[in-house]
Amino acid sequence: MPASRPAKARSASPRAASSHATLTRQAEDYLKVIYEIERDGDAAGTTAIAARLGVAAASVSGMVRRLARQGLVAVERYRGARLTARGRRVALxxxxxxxxxxxxxxxxxxxxxxxxxxxxxxxxxxxxxxxxxxxxxxxxxxxxxxxxxxxxxxxxxxxxTRLRSLDDLAVGAAARVARMSDRDPSLLRYLAELGIRPGASVRLVDRAPFDGPLTVAVGRARHVIGAAVARRVWVTDGRR
Ligand SMILES: [Zn+2]
CATH class of the missing domain: 1.10.60.10 (Iron dependent repressor, metal binding and dimerisation domain)
Known part of the structure; x- marks a missing residue:
């Protein structure tokens, strides 16, 4: 006859025992931002974290030290913070x-x-x-x-995986839009007006010199967009 498990063990699901149940909202936001900076290729320095969170650099150091004490980040001298395995788990x-x-x-x-x-x-x-x-x-x-x-x-x-931005395309190259920054609603509305959405086929027709505007073919239409906009749209190679 199988022994029934104690009720206590049944109710304690691994999810309920989530490792970051006690983290503040602020700490959670820091971990996300550090993840993003690291994914772009570097340890997360104070200035970069401050810029992404829109807070003063002075307030970042204290929070990073606290996250380090909690075992969520490791601080590399003169470089910045990197997520530990646990920090990465929370960020994801x-x-x-x-x-x-x-x-x-x-x-x-x-x-x-x-x-x-x-x-x-x-x-x-x-x-x-x-x-x-x-x-x-x-x-x-x-x-x-x-x-x-x-x-x-x-x-x-x-x-x-890290993707190329629309701005990185060579003139004449075709690509498929994979993703775009979601931070700015007005940018998203603008991109939607141009038909630039995930899955759209694009081709870089021309690029003005000195970081000037790009002419982009989107399906059959052509649009001239700023380089700053093109840097917030990421693409994958070719057309299907
Ligand atoms: Zn979002």
Missing amino acids: QMIRRHRILESYLVTRLGFGWDGVHDEAERLEHAASAQLIDAMAAALGDPAIDPHGAPIPRADGTVDD
Whole structure:
């Protein structure tokens, strides 16, 4: 006769014992930002963290020291902070929440793709793992969010390869739009007007010198866009 497991052990799911249950919203935001900076190729220096979070550099050092004491980052002298395995796990969990929330708001609740980032920034700190997993399941576990960003899986893995920006294309080269920055709603509305969305075929027709504007063919249309806009759109090679 099989022994029944004690009720206590059954209720203590690994999810409920989430390792960052006690982290502040601020700490969670720092870990996300450090992840993004590291993914772009470097340890996260104070200035870079401050710029991304829109806070004073002086306030960053204290928070980074606190994260280091909690074993979430390791600080490299003169270079900056890098996530530990635990810090990375928390960062990816936050990013998963953010991107699932954005996907759900757009797909199920009819929000525009330009209107979900700030909403997700707030909700990601409040939503439980169970809610996020239920939303993901309802959506069929999507691999990318409405802005083309990869969604980390529930097991903490993610295919987050670094992509070239539209600005990096050679003149004449064709590409497919993979993702765009989701930070600025007006940028997203502008890109939508131009037909620049994940999956769109683009070709760089011309580039003015000295960081001047780019002429981009989007499907059959041609648009002239600023280099700063092109740097916030990432592409993959070729057309299918
Ligand atoms: Zn977002």
